[in-house]
Amino acid sequence: MAHDPLDDFIAAAARALDLPVEDAWKGAVKANLQATLAHAKLVAEFELPDDAEPAPVFRA
Amino acid sequence: MAAPDTSWSPAGDIARAVSGGETSAAAVIETALKRISTRDKALNSFTAVTAERARARAQQIDAHIAKGQKAGPLAGVPFAVKNLFDVSGLATLAGSKINRAHAPAKNDSPLIERLEAAGAVLVGALNMGEYAYDFTGENVHDGPSRNPHDTSRMTGGSSGGSGSAVAGGLVPLALGSDTNGSIRVPSSLCGVFGLKPTYGRLPRNGTFPFVASLDHLGPFARNVHDVALAYDAMQGYDGEDAACVERAPDSVAPQIARSADGLRIAVAGGYFRKGAFPEAIEAVERLAKALNIKREIEIPEAARARAAAYVITATEGAALHLERLRTQARDFDPAVRDRLIAGAMIPSIAVVQAQKFRRWYRARVLELFKDVDAIIAPSTPCTAPSLGQQTFMLDGVELPVRPNLGLYTQPISFIGLPVAAVPVPLKPLPIGVQIIAAPWREDVALRIAFALEKTGAVAAPRPAE
Numbered sequence: 001m002a003h004d005p006l007d008d009f010i011a012a013a014a015r016a017l018d019l020p021v022e023d024a025w026k027g028a029v030k031a032n033l034q035a036t037l038a039h040a041k042l043v044a045e046f047e048l049p050d051d052a053e054p055a056p057v058f059r060a
Numbered sequence: 061m062a063a064p065d066t067s068w069s070p071a072g073d074i075a076r077a078v079s080g081g082e083t084s085a086a087a088v089i090e091t092a093l094k095r096i097s098t099r100d101k102a103l104n105s106f107t108a109v110t111a112e113r114a115r116a117r118a119q120q121i122d123a124h125i126a127k128g129q130k131a132g133p134l135a136g137v138p139f140a141v142k143n144l145f146d147v148s149g150l151a152t153l154a155g156s157k158i159n160r161a162h163a164p165a166k167n168d169s170p171l172i173e174r175l176e177a178a179g180a181v182l183v184g185a186l187n188m189g190e191y192a193y194d195f196t197g198e199n200v201h202d203g204p205s206r207n208p209h210d211t212s213r214m215t216g217g218s219s220g221g222s223g224s225a226v227a228g229g230l231v232p233l234a235l236g237s238d239t240n241g242s243i244r245v246p247s248s249l250c251g252v253f254g255l256k257p258t259y260g261r262l263p264r265n266g267t268f269p270f271v272a273s274l275d276h277l278g279p280f281a282r283n284v285h286d287v288a289l290a291y292d293a294m295q296g297y298d299g300e301d302a303a304c305v306e307r308a309p310d311s312v313a314p315q316i317a318r319s320a321d322g323l324r325i326a327v328a329g330g331y332f333r334k335g336a337f338p339e340a341i342e343a344v345e346r347l348a349k350a351l352n353i354k355r356e357i358e359i360p361e362a363a364r365a366r367a368a369a370y371v372i373t374a375t376e377g378a379a380l381h382l383e384r385l386r387t388q389a390r391d392f393d394p395a396v397r398d399r400l401i402a403g404a405m406i407p408s409i410a411v412v413q414a415q416k417f418r419r420w421y422r423a424r425v426l427e428l429f430k431d432v433d434a435i436i437a438p439s440t441p442c443t444a445p446s447l448g449q450q451t452f453m454l455d456g457v458e459l460p461v462r463p464n465l466g467l468y469t470q471p472i473s474f475i476g477l478p479v480a481a482v483p484v485p486l487k488p489l490p491i492g493v494q495i496i497a498a499p500w501r502e503d504v505a506l507r508i509a510f511a512l513e514k515t516g517a518v519a520a521p522r523p524a525e
Contacts, residue, residue: 013405017382020389025398032402035463036374039367040410043417046364054415055422056273 006030067095067229068522071137071286074232075179078136079125085118085136085181092138092183096230099525105205105215105224107143108150109184114138117181132179133289133313139233142219143185144192144268145169154268155188155218157201157391158384169266171235171277171294178293183231186221190393192237192270193377193400194218195245195465196445200393204447207250208523209489213444216249216465218242219280223250226280228523233290234280239270240369241439241469243278247481248439248492249465252520253509254280255287258499259476260305263298271376272303274369274473282520284510287480288313291502312503320511323504326355328437328496331362332468335454340438343484343491347436350517351508357432360424361417365471368414368421370463374403375411395462422475429498434508438468439481439492472496480505482518490521 010030014021021029066074066088077083093111100106121131141147144154146165153159167173172182187205189197197220198204205220207213208228215224219236223246226234236243238256247254255278262277269275279290295309327348333341347353359365378385378400385404389397428435441454441464451458454467472479472494480495480502497505512518 010405014401017404018386019382019401019404020386021401022389025394025401028394028398029401032374032399033405036371036402036406037410039370040406040413042364042367043371043410043414046361046417046420048413048416048420052416053419054412055418056415 006033066091069232070283071134071232071281072289074137075133075135078121079131081125085121086115088136089114089118089138089181089183092231096183099228099230102211103206103208103224103228103230104203105187105221105228105230106140106184107153107187107202107221110147110182114181114183117176121179121181132177134175134293135179137180137233138183138231139175139180139235140182140184140186140225140231141172141235142188142222142237144188144237145172145185145235146266147172147182147185150185152268154192155190155199155202158388159268167266170263170298174294174296175290180233186225186234188221189218190396191381192218192239192242193396194462195241196220196462197223197246198447206447207444209251209521210444213446213489214249216246216440216444219246222280223247223252226250226252226282227520232281233286235277236280237267237270238276238278238473239274240373240473241466243280244439244469244479244481244492244494245465247280247483249444251483251485251490252280252282253284253287253483254278254481255291255502255506256473256479256481257291257502258478260303261500261502262294263301263304265298265300269380271373273372273376276473284316284506284513285313288316288506307500310500310503312506315503316506316510318507320351320508323433323508324431325351325353325434325436325508326357326432327353328359328435329356330358331471332359332437335441335467336438337442339443339486339491340441343486343493344436344438346484346517347493347512350512350515353436357428357435359428359435359471361421362471364417365421365474366467368417369470369474371406371410371414374399375406378403418474425475425477426498433497433504435496437494437496439494440465441467443486443489443491469494478502478505480509482509482512483520484517485519485521
């Protein structure tokens with residue numbers, strides 16, 4: 001089976017964030033990550049102007 | 061005094077009968093407690109019953125009335141709350157095992173206080189999906205809440221116990237929360253009315269959060285008037301919730317009987333038809349016919365809005381629970397844990413892009429409301445799936461049920477629009493439709509809901525037992 005860099009990313013992110021990811025959970029974590037990244041990609045593909053403001057605006 | 065069977069009575073009727081001395085709050089509460097002790101064995105909608113407190117409160121109400129004092133528009137009405145609301149003396153579970161170790165809440169949440177100030181009587185806390193990250197109503201710790209129309213089916217979630225308790229005739233009124241659809245999905249699958257008010261309308265302090273920038277609270281009931289009574293009793297600013305907007309209450313109960321004639325209503329097309337099962341299409345068509353709606357509009361970029369809500373939810377949810385994931389990962393529901401762990405790994409740029417898109421999308425959708433007063437769309441793509449069902453087919457693609465029951469609700473709550481969720485009594489199972497209005501126009505959504513209720517096009521069907 002071809003090596004999937006997303007597996008490396010999950011392992012590295014889990015270490016960096018100090019998150020325990022047991023072997024039995026890895027498949028489900030990966031499936032959820034893939035789904036969320038696919039949603040993020042759909043959002044990122046939408047062109048917005050450089051001056052677009054995020055929805056929550058901090059007010060002092 | 062004889063205790064009439066009030067298990068299917070509207071809250072408004074109960075309050076009138078209690079205030080008028082036809083029955084007592086104590087009798088109503090005893091009926092509700094008995095009903096819960098018998099019927100909830102099958103429904104599993106309650107996780108705690110506050111019987112002692114409810115009896116004491118009912119006696120206070122009856123004493124007020126005996127002295128000739130007004131007891132409020134919800135006098136003697138039993139209600140229950142999703143177990144993410146603080147209830148004095150109970151740990152606020154939020155559907156989790158982890159929170160069972162928390163100290164009991166010292167105070168009730170403000171919305172409970174407001175309902176009780178209007179005469180309602182809290183009878184307990186309700187089952188929910190763990191930490192509200194759920195559209196199914198299943199809970200690995202407490203067992204699933206069950207759909208009163210078919211107990212082998214889902215209630216929808218995450219406010220599953222709220223939908224089940226109201227639809228099953230255990231209480232006429234319940235509270236839930238809705239981050240991405242958690243009031244509207246169980247309203248749909250259980251066949252009851254729900255209201256997700258405008259973001260910032262009702263204060264959320266005293267509840268366990270999920271996604272601060274998306275969380276809403278609201279009521280469930282079996283008719284529109286009861287929804288309006290509860291909503292009116294709960295309105296009002298509270299500075300303890302940073303998102304609560306300082307805005308004068310707008311009482312809707314006196315307004316719902318105004319005709320919906322003249323309101324410009326359109327059906328949402330495009331995204332809101334794609335993937336819908338025939339029953340969802342039929343429900344919307346029935347309401348379009350009842351309201352004589354000829355117009356269809358497209359909510360722009362709804363799929364992307366749903367995607368952005370999905371990203372924000374995963375990441376904000378993960379941020380909330382990060383320390384618990386580090387130290388108590390095995391105590392989570394695995395389905396919730398694995399989604400949250402994945403959410404913690406999403407690059408921050410994705411969240412900023414989602415929040416930028418959110419503002420763009422809000423502006424475009426608000427433009428639509430210059431031409432229409434309300435938009436109707438399905439609440440869920442299908443009627444209640446079976447408990448344990450993992451996947452369903454949406455538009456020819458097999459997808460997991462858990463995140464996708466909220467397909468049509470997420471793009472709406474993403475920008476905080478008010479929605480009246482109304483049940484269409486299809487056979488054998490009901491299904492809901494969203495009546496979506498412009499921000500702060502709950503009155504418009506509920507006027508349309510009331511007009512539909514009068515025609516019989518929407519109604520909470522009484523389950524066979």
